[in-house]
Amino acid sequence: MNDTPETSRNSSTALEQLRQLIQQQEHTPDRALPTERELAERFGVGRREIRRALDVLEEEGRIWRKQGKGTFVGPSAPVQPLVLQDLPHQSNLLEVMEARLQLEPGLASLAALRATKEQIALMKRLLERMHAITPPEDGDQHELWDSAFHRAIAEAAGNRLMLGLFDAVDAVRRDPGWQHLRVQARTPARLDNYDNHHQRLVMHIAQRQPHEAAAAMREHLLALQQALMETLYSRQEEMP
Known part of the structure; x- marks a missing residue:
């Protein structure tokens, strides 16, 4: 997959999906996250967008990286947001x-x-x-x-x-x-x-x-x- 796919998805999309993935994997911190290539294919974005989103998560302390080993879920956030499924999805x-x-x-x-x-x-x-x-x-x-x-x-x-x-x-x-x-x-x-x-x-x-x-x-x-x-x-x- 190229770094700049022809898609409307962007780094913010990747970041939102990565947050959800990290929340699912918080109970298995010893297991590495999928590779950048795998994440890019899963979320339909370029590897550049994945790297940018991972940079944000690393800065926030959500993940940590080990050379040759992969990317792992770091300390949990101070507070976890509630999932509000009934909020309107259409607006301006x-x-x-x-x-x-x-x-x-x-x-x-x-x-x-x-x-x-x-x-x-x-x-x-x-x-x-x-x-x-x-x-x-x-x-x-x-x-x-x-x-x-x-x-x-x-x-x-x-x-x-x-x-x-x-x-x-x-x-x-x-x-x-x-x-x-x-x-x-x-x-x-x-x-x-x-x-x-x-x-x-x-x-x-x-x-x-x-x-x-x-x-x-x-x-x-x-x-x-x-x-x-x-x-x-x-x-x-x-x-x-």
Whole structure:
């Protein structure tokens, strides 16, 4: 299988499926995960997408690798999300942003109260990985680390139900059908602004400032929402 298959699936798809596989294999940590090639064939993505997803999981402490032996399930997550099967699977990006605006400021506030030093260190590492993306226009990889960063905040909040809701909303957000719109809404100036938001978020969480963390998250999400709306309306005006 080539590294770039002609498919709408991406690294985020691989990451979501790998999380499910790891959850199933947590009780047999001595058994290695399938090889990258096998995972790529199983999930219908390229090996590059599998490697990127594994990088995120390794950074989160979900897996560990041993040269010549394979990839193994690492320590369990601080909290495990609930499976919410009855949440709607059909929505749109603007509804997703409305849901995020209701949910994620609260998660940021709780994270400022409950995050461990290790969780804060993880947030900082994820930001570093996001900044190191080359080339900068690699939207798939940027979305992968951005999603992992927001999920790290959700995990640090320490509420299983809210983490499950976050995962459900994030799965809708990452629908491949909307990827082109998300890419169009991402400009260098906006990315610089988002980076400032992210840095302030981590600072407020590290300094145990729940109100400030919630406000920074709300400001960030409002900026994302505005960018999506402007891009969506611009596309509609260009249509004949």
